[in-house]
Amino acid sequence: MDNVQLVIATLFLTVAGMVINSLLPSGIRATASFIFILINAVLTSIPALDALGGHPLDVVFQGTPFLGNVPFRMDALSAWFVLIVNFTCINGGLYGIGYMKAYREQKSNLALHWSMFLLFQSSMLWVCMLQHGLAFLIAWELMSLSSLLLVMFEHQKRETLKAGINYMVQMHVGVVLLTAAFIWVYVSKGSFDFSAIGSFFKENKNVWLFLLFFGGFGIKAGFIPLHSWLPHAHPAAPSHVSGVMSGVIVKMGIYGILRLALMLEDNWLAIGASLLVLSVATGLYGILNAAMRRDFKMMLAYCTIENIGIIGAGIGLFLIGKGTDNPTLSTIGLTAALLHTLNHSLYKSLLFFSVGSVYQQTHTRNMEKLGGLIRKMPQTAFFFLMGALAIGGLPPLNGFVSEFLLYSGFVEGTKTDNFYISTLMMLSLAGLAVIGGISLLAFTKSFGVIFLGSPRQPLAHVPAEVPLEMRLPQYLIVAVMLAIGLFPQYFLNWVVHLEGLAVHAPDMVAVTFLDSTMANIGRYSLIFLVLLLPVFFLRNMNMVSRPSEIITTWGCGYVAPNNRMQYTGKSFSKTLGKLLGFLVGEKKNYKEIAPEEIFPKERAYVSHYTDFFENSLIEKLTKPLLNGMNYFQFIQNGRVQYYVLYGVVFMLLLFLGTLFKWI
Amino acid sequence: MISLAMILLASLFFSGIVLRTKSLVSGRKGPGFLQPLKDVLRLLRKGTVFSETTSFIFQIASSIYFVSVLMAIMIVPFGLSKGLISFDGDFVFFAYVLALGKFFSIISAMDTGSSFEGMGASREALYSMLAEPAFFVLMGSFAMLTGHTSFHCIFTALHFSSHVSYALGVLATFVLIMVAMIENSRMPIDDPKTHLELTMVHEVMILDNSGFGLGLFTYAVNLKFAMYGAIIANFFIGDVPWYFAVLVFMAVQVLFAVIVGLLESFTARFRMAHNATFIFTLTSASLLIFFGVLLLMGKFI
Incomplete structure (x- = not known):
């Protein structure tokens, strides 16, 4: 065949x-x-x-x-x-x-x-x-x-x-x-x-058609402010579906944008620079919200938005490279975008699968109710840890490879003579560094709160490790991730080769210098792992020969500590939330204790973070729309007679229309 | 190779000088230069106490942290001779390898289930996140100025360009000293001598570590200081013979240690709420360097 x-x-x-x-x-x-x-x-x-x-x-x-x-x-x-x-x-x-x-x-x-x-x-x-x-x-x-x-x-x-x-x-x-x-x-x-x-x-102005397409594809991909479906749909779906949706369905939006970007004939610089700004903003916004959420699947959904921002930044670099006649820059940008697409699909599905296992065992998506799962589900904890390291862009895993490319792209981009582009590149570089920093915070928080410490609440039944058919795909993904992280040069070559086919040859330069750099990254990541062995071995030797004892955690002198006193995820990210309170609004619901209330009654305190764009932009638009629609409610009144009448009127219109040749 | 040896050498007495400076300033005689080193050696020989809440994460974290610092040190060059690891874009690798160590130290603090350690972990994560852009803008600016992206090439090229680059070097020194103070959780961000767990950052994170693990964490602080000292020294070691370079290197390290000591003696710790603002201000200092570079390259219109 x-x-x-x-x-x-x-x-x-x-x-x-x-x-x-x-x-x-x-x-x-x-x-x-x-x-x-x-x-x-x-x-x-x-x-x-x-x-x-x-x-x-x-x-x-x-x-x-x-x-x-x-x-x-x-x-x-x-x-x-x-x-x-x-x-x-x-x-x-x-x-x-x-x-x-x-x-x-x-x-x-x-x-x-x-x-x-x-x-x-x-x-x-x-x-x-x-x-x-x-x-x-x-x-x-x-x-x-x-x-x-x-x-x-x-x-x-x-x-x-x-x-x-x-x-x-x-x-x-x-x-x-x-x-x-x-x-x-x-x-x-x-x-x-x-x-x-x-x-x-080739013949018309490029910007407007691109913008129209970008609107359509951008909603799928989840660029701000078009992202608001993601944090609702991903948590609602069963975990394997969220994994696939987050891993690839948002990438279909990226596919569309890339397809369009490769066809552009003009306005590269304007489109590229706007895309870069929007992407870095998307990345920052996404990861900031991810750091705040306590629903772990919603956290991952926001994290997807962040990664879409990173991919978008790669596409932006590609276009800026074309606009400034810098083929090296455009190659790096496109490579970063394509490689990050692959990387993100790997670790995001891994993360969704591992938290899916947690959800299946504990029936809650609220990380504040969990804790200490690493004892009950050590392999799931390992998968999540690998995903967390990769998504934070830490070596020796695959996330580092594509983020590294993006960093080199930004540095390469500063070399232009254009003052604005240089500044934009430097600010994007700083933005990417902040994204990396916040994602470290977000993932140490979620890993720490879900898997480490001791259980914060008694669960309905004791969680256990999930069956092999659920772990198998995760092992597979980890293997591929490690392969990319430790031998990035081969994957780089594939992507560059692919670009040579996708983009007509003269536009692309052989980025041979990247090849050796990638080989170095892989080599040194490997050396890191190798160096770890003697230190850990020394430590273990020491452990065997000296007395060691196991007692309770040091409670700073307090003698009756309990599990509820552990640091919560909310408090872990609270300071960051307060710093950027204008972006991540915290809604609280509680009653102050009145001065005359000498013996306060039991009361509840509820607080949750809201999405800035959803609350202040989208709802502002949809509310008047809904109110306006109320005026037309009389049309849909539920009476069959009226619906028959509509049919009659419609047929009459058709008849008259054909009679008088309106149509 | 020579850079690794020099940094390791500097790390042996760095904390000693800091301590000595602090004690002299406060009118005490103080311990010998090698006392902190002896403390570390004592820790390495001791047995360990574990918390029953901890898992394997806690066991591997100290080693990973230590190796990550070691790995970062190997990237730092010495004058005109390369570090053990040197490739295009190695400064990104440098920052991310350190971040890997930090990731594990943070989750090992979360592993104990202690509210104090969680607090320290949260602060450490936040502060290092805020310091990140300062370092990247700094290195990015020099990469732009020199057209190279590895530590070694940047420093080599820097000294063959104009003398204005030394002025930028001074500003960079300020940023790097501050970054080093933040990364090591010292004054004015955090006071390692404080005795209240509520106000600690790094010290409270490693509260449950003992013996060998604590030794690794403690020595990593010395290594990190010497590493930042080495980066600062590189701004000033030009194309000079090796014995002169060694001299400059050691002078910078000693001076750096004295500055740290003086800073710790004469400044008070900031209020926790002000730390974030202060750290982020460093990024604007880095941006100043960036604009300086733009000026140098004549890109301002």
Whole structure:
């Protein structure tokens, strides 16, 4: 079979999988779905690998009904994202088998869930490959809707329902923008083919169309202020879904932006600089909020926003590099963006899987109720620790590699003669350093509060380590992460090679100096680990030969310490929250003790942090909109007679219209 | 290699000089120069007391912290000779390897489940986060000035450019001294001599460490001081013969130690709430360096 047939086979396999899934006995449904996911992944990865090898797929489906000629391309950029989607979906599916066992009574709900998971994977793959505006939008919509149903698995919960509706509405705002953008291109060029966008850019001003597309893709990716669906949808979804959503669905937005950015013909500097500013702001805002939240899945969702900012900064550097005729800068920027896309998909799914295991065992997402889980779930704690180190960009893991590239990019960018660009680069450098610092705070906090210390509250039942099928994908991810962290030069070479294919050759320079630098990073990270051995060995030798004893934690002389007196996550990040109180508003709900209240009664104190943009921007917009809509409520009044009347009026209009040739 | 040896040598007596300065200023005779070193050696030979709440994180943290500082030291060059590790962008690696050590020291404090140690951990995380941009803007500015991104190349190129770079060096020295004080939790951010756990930063974090682990943490402070001293010295060691360079290096280290001692004798610790503002001000000092560099390169329009 050639590659085209392979890809078309996935189309049928997905439909077949969805049908078969609903017919199978519920016990083997998850496994069957996983097999379909695996087959689809293999079938699409083969052409993807071919494309990376320099043989892109480029076919046009002639004369399809309604859409006309649909171009279908797998170039290097698509291939990169297809591979990332496949790897994450395989891990998500495998983890999901174990994770969903807890819900095995909800048979029909599970059947829908797994069918949607299949559709979800395929639609993401098609989004990467279809290059016809309308077909793309159909795949895009399928992706949004299937993920919506995945998010709303626990639909009986009110907050899940709310998060789902929020997600659906925001995704459709994005679709409207994308549709408008594609129609604009169609009106001006007469084609829905993506290549028409390129020729549109050649003749018209680039900024406005890019902005329209950026609005659509940016909502998916989660750039501020378009991010507000993320922190609601991710916690509501089952963990394997959040892992895949956070790992790859937001990357589809990045894919769209990258696709557009590669086609730009003009205004590189303006677009690049604005994108860089927005991205650094997104990164700072995301990680700052992540540091404040006590719902650990919401914390990870905000952290996704931060990482989108980092990826966006890479794309911004790429565009600035093109605008200032600095091919080294554009290569570094694009490499950082693409590599960070891969890295983030790895450690974010790892983190979501590990906290998913915690949620499954403890049934709470509130980290303040946890503590000391490292004793009960040591392997899960290890996964979370690895993810936390990687996301903080610390060596010897993979996050460091892409952040390092970004730092080199910023330093390279200061070399321009343009005063403004130099300053922008230096401020972005400082911004990235602050992002790194806050993420250290956020993740020491969450790891410390969830896994270390002693349990803050008695749990309903004793947590235990999760089964092997849930740990296996996490080991796999850790292995890949370590491989990237310790041997970054090979991955760098792949990405640079990919760029050579995606961007037409003269734009890219061979960044040979990066190659040796990357090799050095890997080598020295390895040396770090090796150096650790003798020190630790010495310590252990010492430990064996000297007396050691185990007693309670030093309580500074206090003799009756208890678990509730441990430092909480809230207090850990409180100082930072107060410092930046204008961005992270804290809402408190309590009653002061009145002077005449001599024996105060028991009272409650509630405090939580709110999202600045959601509260002060989006709600300000939606509230009047909702109020305005109230005036039209009489139309939807629930009386059948009126609805029949609407039908009659509509038909009458149609009749008159055709009679008098209005239409 | 020579830089590693020199820094290790400087770290042996650094704390001793600080202590001696403080005691002389306060009118005491004070302990010998090698007393802090002897204290560390004594700790290394002692047995250990563990908290029952701790896990393996606590066991590995001290080693990781120590090795991270050691690794960072290997990156620092000595005059015109490279450090053991030197590559383009090594200053990023330097900062992140230190951050790795810090990550583990923070979570090891959380591992004890003590509210005091959590408090110290939270402060340490916040302060090092605030100091981060100052260091990066500083190094970024010099990278921009010299067109190189490794410590060794930056320092080498710095001395072959104009003499104005020495003026920038002085400003950089100020920033680096302050960064060193913050990183080591000394005055005016934190007082290591305080006896109230509520007001400590670094000392309270390692409250439950004892024996070998505490020895590693304590010696790492000396190493870190000597490391920052070495970076400062590099601003002033130019293209000179090695014996002269050694002299300058040692002079800078001693001077640095004396300054630390004087700072600790004559300043009072800031209120906790003011620390954050103060630390962030360092970033503006770094930005001054950046604008100085822009001026030097004639980029101001």
